[in-house]
Amino acid sequence: MNNIIAIPAFKDNYIWAIHSLEGNKIIVVDPGDASPVLDYLQANKLSLHAILITHHHFDHSGGIKALQAQFPNIAVYGSKNEFTEGVTSTIEEGSQLYFPEFNLTLNVLDIPGHTKGHIAYYNEEILFCGDTLFSCGCGKIFEGTPSQMLQSLEKLKQLSAETMMYCGHEYTKANIAFAQTVDPTNAALAQRLAEVLKCEAQGRPTLPTKLKNEFACNPFLRVNTQEIILAVQKHWNFEAIDPVTLFSHLREWKNQF
Structure with a gap:
């Protein structure tokens, strides 16, 4: 498996750097800011091989132009279903990317909701899901619908439980606070919080994490479970059991949290 490093950006973004097998090139995912990428390249004597964009929001794409200025022929992949300035190759669900020097194949999924054209990159080992899925949470619905x-x-729930999930923000601790409000007796959540506090004490990212942890901890992946259904019904004082209604009310609960 490729070595994948978190490059912090802004307040809580992660730009993911995928290293080539020889170790002298990287692919970056969602460079909202070029400066930390350029600093990382210089400090480690690396060159930039490609850029992968999950969605058009500026904190995930704002560094493209400055990186293109330094690497004029760089391939920049992004969604066919929304416009992102600087993208050179548009892709959609069913597309597949292969990077020989990385021995890396990535498949593409359309995962709209946060934005209308949000995509994910994945294989049997890794998932780059931008702002759709967070550890113990999910993204806000800006352009899509709760159903989407x-x-x-x-x-994303159909992927292997062993897949390592790399999302766009360090929101884990705050997401756990909400998740425990919804699902207070969940032992897996308590264990995840202990891990997160240990990471925080050591100055390490809480990411990546295996999808199996999310399947156990993340209320937005568990809207079909009795615990989450009852919690949402109680909070909003209704008896609805439709999954989309339950999900939209769970998301609105988080918006107000």
């Missing part, structure tokens, strides 16, 4: 977001999360 729920369908996107259901797609």
Whole structure:
């Protein structure tokens, strides 16, 4: 498996750097800011091989132009279903990317909701899901619908439980606070919090994490479980059991948290 490093950006973004097998090139995922990428390249004597964009939001794409200025012929991959300035190759669900020097194949999933054209890159080992799925949470619904977001999360639930999930932000601790409000007796959540506090004490990212942890901890992946259904019904004082209604009310609960 390729060595994948978190490059912090802004307040809580992660730009993911995928190293080639020889170790002298990287692919970066969602460079919202070029400066930390350029600093990382210089400090480690690396060159930039390609850029992968999950969605158009500036904190995930704002560094493209400055990186293109330094690497004029760089391939920049992004969604066919939304415009991102600087993208040179548009892709969609069913597309597959192969990087020989990395021995890396990545498949593409359409996962709209946060934005209308949000995509994920994945294989049997790794998942780059931008702002659709977070550890113990999910993204806000800015351009899509609750139904789209729920369908996107259901797609991600079909991936292997052993897949390592790399998302776009360090939101884990705050997400756990909400998740424990919804699902207070979940022992897996308590264990995840202990891990997160240890990471925080050591100055390490809480990511990546295996999808199996999310299947156990993340309320947005568990809207079909009795615990989450009852919690949402109680909070909003209704008896609805429709999954989209439950999901949309769970997301609104988090918005207000």
